[in-house]
Amino acid sequence: MKTVLVVDDELKITRLLRDYLQQAGFSVLTAADGPSALAVARHEHPDMIVLDLGLPGLDGLDVTRALRTSSDVPIIMLTARADESDRIVGLELGADDYLVKPFSPKELVARVRAVLRRVDASVEVPELVRAAGVTIDTAKRSVSVDGRSVDLTPTEYDLLLHFVRSPGRVFTRSQLLDAIHGVAFESYERAIDAHVKNLRRKLEADPANPTRLLTVYGVGYRYADA
Numbered sequence: 001m002k003t004v005l006v007v008d009d010e011l012k013i014t015r016l017l018r019d020y021l022q023q024a025g026f027s028v029l030t031a032a033d034g035p036s037a038l039a040v041a042r043h044e045h046p047d048m049i050v051l052d053l054g055l056p057g058l059d060g061l062d063v064t065r066a067l068r069t070s071s072d073v074p075i076i077m078l079t080a081r082a083d084e085s086d087r088i089v090g091l092e093l094g095a096d097d098y099l100v101k102p103f104s105p106k107e108l109v110a111r112v113r114a115v116l117r118r119v120d121a122s123v124e125v126p127e128l129v130r131a132a133g134v135t136i137d138t139a140k141r142s143v144s145v146d147g148r149s150v151d152l153t154p155t156e157y158d159l160l161l162h163f164v165r166s167p168g169r170v171f172t173r174s175q176l177l178d179a180i181h182g183v184a185f186e187s188y189e190r191a192i193d194a195h196v197k198n199l200r201r202k203l204e205a206d207p208a209n210p211t212r213l214l215t216v217y218g219v220g221y222r223y224a225d226a
Helices: 011-023 034-044 060-067 084-093 105-120 154-164 173-181 186-203
Strands: 003-007 027-031 048-052 075-080 097-101 128-131 134-137 142-145 148-150 170-172 213-216 220-223
Touching: 003 011, 003 034, 011 027, 011 105, 027 034, 034 048, 034 060, 048 060, 048 105, 060 075, 060 084, 075 084, 075 105, 084 097, 084 186, 097 105, 105 154, 128 154, 134 154, 154 173, 154 186, 154 220, 170 173, 173 186, 173 220, 186 213, 186 220
Parallel strands: 003 027, 003 048, 048 075, 075 097
Antiparallel strands: 128 134, 134 142, 142 148, 170 220, 213 220
């Protein structure tokens, strides 16, 4: 049974999400503030964290930043509609997805399942995928850049694998969203930009002048084919 840590200081939301997730077959842990979230995450090692941005003690961005120093646990952020800049920062820090309040608990459960499926997906034929100095071992879900190991979040890994398997091909943001979420949501297209920015920090010698993950202006992105 997969374990989900729900972090929110609104008790009604915590209880609602706990009930829906338990009905969906998950074990659920809860925390109501940033320090408690870090303590539970580090002690219990949940399979997924559903994390509100507006937390007392440490906000969700600080919690994400702290977790990413030692863990690639999948994170779905919960945020108020007015916090668009915070959502983008959260994604750049390594969150995998976000939902804007108010949201449907059923959609949250679907998002949790989708991210966990990507993490657990078995590759039918293990392979080494290489392009422009990047090597991906799909059996181990490991990535190296010019021989140097690089840690990626589950969403970053899936996005990079999609690029590297088709070097030179131009992908729109909508196509990339469809590849990593299974369905394209127009309102989430800026999330792709955040994930690409994060990947560039990890893959490029000079993220401001990328040579691997390239922007195709007015269209989307492509991965270098040489």
